[in-house]
Amino acid sequence: MKKNLFLPAIIISQVLIAQNVGIGTSTPVQKLHVEGTTYLNGNLGIGNSTPAFPISFAPALGDKISLWSNSTNSYGFGIQGGLLQIHSDVSTADIAFGYGSSAAFTERMRITNSGANGMVLNGRLHLRNGTNPVDPDYSAGIWLYKADNSTTLGFMGTQNNQNIGFYGGPANGGWGFTYDALNSRVGICTGTPSSSLNVNGQITVDQKNFGGYGGLLLKGNIPGSNYPNIAFTVKNNGATATDVVAAMIQGDLINNIVGAETIDLTFLTSATGLGGLSEKLRIKGNGNVGIGNADPAYQLDVNNRMRIRSGGNNTVSAGLWLNDNANNLAAFIGMEDDTHVGVFGIGTGWKFGMNTQTGSLKINGAEGQAGQVLQSNGNSTAASWASSTNALYNNTNVVLGQDFLTLSQSDPPTLIPGITYTFTSGTNVKVLMSFNIPVHTNYCFSCNPTDVYLNMYVNNAFDGKYEWQLGNDVDFQLTGSRLFSLGQGTYTIQLRGSVVGPGVYFGKLGSYINAYSMIMQVIPQ
Numbered sequence: 001m002k003k004n005l006f007l008p009a010i011i012i013s014q015v016l017i018a019q020n021v022g023i024g025t026s027t028p029v030q031k032l033h034v035e036g037t038t039y040l041n042g043n044l045g046i047g048n049s050t051p052a053f054p055i056s057f058a059p060a061l062g063d064k065i066s067l068w069s070n071s072t073n074s075y076g077f078g079i080q081g082g083l084l085q086i087h088s089d090v091s092t093a094d095i096a097f098g099y100g101s102s103a104a105f106t107e108r109m110r111i112t113n114s115g116a117n118g119m120v121l122n123g124r125l126h127l128r129n130g131t132n133p134v135d136p137d138y139s140a141g142i143w144l145y146k147a148d149n150s151t152t153l154g155f156m157g158t159q160n161n162q163n164i165g166f167y168g169g170p171a172n173g174g175w176g177f178t179y180d181a182l183n184s185r186v187g188i189c190t191g192t193p194s195s196s197l198n199v200n201g202q203i204t205v206d207q208k209n210f211g212g213y214g215g216l217l218l219k220g221n222i223p224g225s226n227y228p229n230i231a232f233t234v235k236n237n238g239a240t241a242t243d244v245v246a247a248m249i250q251g252d253l254i255n256n257i258v259g260a261e262t263i264d265l266t267f268l269t270s271a272t273g274l275g276g277l278s279e280k281l282r283i284k285g286n287g288n289v290g291i292g293n294a295d296p297a298y299q300l301d302v303n304n305r306m307r308i309r310s311g312g313n314n315t316v317s318a319g320l321w322l323n324d325n326a327n328n329l330a331a332f333i334g335m336e337d338d339t340h341v342g343v344f345g346i347g348t349g350w351k352f353g354m355n356t357q358t359g360s361l362k363i364n365g366a367e368g369q370a371g372q373v374l375q376s377n378g379n380s381t382a383a384s385w386a387s388s389t390n391a392l393y394n395n396t397n398v399v400l401g402q403d404f405l406t407l408s409q410s411d412p413p414t415l416i417p418g419i420t421y422t423f424t425s426g427t428n429v430k431v432l433m434s435f436n437i438p439v440h441t442n443y444c445f446s447c448n449p450t451d452v453y454l455n456m457y458v459n460n461a462f463d464g465k466y467e468w469q470l471g472n473d474v475d476f477q478l479t480g481s482r483l484f485s486l487g488q489g490t491y492t493i494q495l496r497g498s499v500v501g502p503g504v505y506f507g508k509l510g511s512y513i514n515a516y517s518m519i520m521q522v523i524p525q
Helices: 002-018 390-394
Strands: 021-023 032-033 044-045 055-058 062-070 075-080 083-088 095-100 105-111 120-121 139-145 154-158 163-167 173-180 187-188 198-200 229-235 243-255 262-269 278-283 289-291 298-303 319-323 328-335 340-345 349-355 362-363 371-376 384-387 396-401 405-406 414-425 428-442 450-458 461-470 475-486 490-502 504-506 515-524
Touching: 032 349, 319 490, 371 390, 384 390, 390 396, 390 515, 396 414, 396 450, 405 414, 414 428, 414 515, 428 450, 450 475, 461 475
Parallel strands: 021 032, 044 055, 187 198, 289 298
Antiparallel strands: 062 075, 075 083, 095 105, 105 120, 139 154, 154 163, 163 173, 173 187, 229 243, 243 262, 262 278, 278 289, 319 328, 328 340, 340 349, 349 362, 371 384, 396 515, 405 504, 414 490, 428 475, 428 504, 428 515, 450 461, 450 490
């Protein structure tokens, strides 16, 4: 009984003396100082005189519990308007969640207060629709902000009970990329993908190196019959609006031997639906292209006819340009204008054509006159029209000489001055040559008659001779003709004189100098 009265007396005495109460200590440093384990059965109010919970704080904003540090910043809990705060004291200190004890802690999640990563989670994250009652428009997902945190950019999450995807942008009501989780299909700009990858809109594929190949790689079963292909469908107007394959680009296996793998690229189209698909164009492994055939032997091999259309005026008329061996433009074959088809040369222009309405030929810019014939003008000038008699007329020439020549027996065959004719022919010709050359033989009383010779040379090669035996001191006209044939080419015809006996004056009669001539007629075949 004495013991029971002694403790209250001590307490009272302490209260009266120091205003601090100590339990388990005789030197309390605060109003209530407890040393040892404490048991509290009831509610504890801190700044709250009517606590309704095991621990209650005063309804005021600010820090509530400090787990470390007595300074302004601490590890602890705080309250702000509509916000429960769990914080560390500095940015380099993180907040972790896990199990075990402080000394033997297994971390499951960490909130980092510095750096680019805000949270690290060990394990999976389950996201659910958080509305109550459930509103499908607020499905589970994650909103992402722009890089500068100015506003939201997009959403990753559940679109509906079938699709998950990415939301943002105008396509497909905002859902630009979806994945059909029930059927394992991907949709781009469509929420109802009907195949493994369904794209509604344009696709751009930039170069990506697949071991030396291009940006889009299509693989097929090799060997086998399922080769890489791209099919094009059309939705028909039937009751069920069925998608039907109406065209296809397909690889056709030619060889699968290692180091010699070859696939032809074929293009198939149809005018009667899937059942009418047939090959229309093929690109071989060697680069040859076949249109209407599967075995092109040239870079472009076409069955049946082709059509080349005009670009709208004569500068872009229908036709084909041809390059020379140095791959410079050389010639054009095609339409000159709306009524003429022909050949155009880079250095000459339109020199050969045909009137598509009448069938008349157009040579060197002219269609000619009735009765005219086509005339070759050699390899340096374009062909032209000529009257049928003009060929002989235009190719008859007179060669005149006026100087006289004195020859003696000792002189070699010598060119008669001026008696030279050169011509070029693009075809076989017959040449008719005739000449008239006056001569005068020297006086010699006791000499024998003089033999006079005219030697014909073609391109400096002897080609025959004419011979006369004349008395001494006489005037005479050397005349003659010859018809001979020559092939295509350039020729020089000459007459060279020589004598046996007293000397002879060529181009002179008596004491007078007389002109002499040679007439050349070149007659094309």
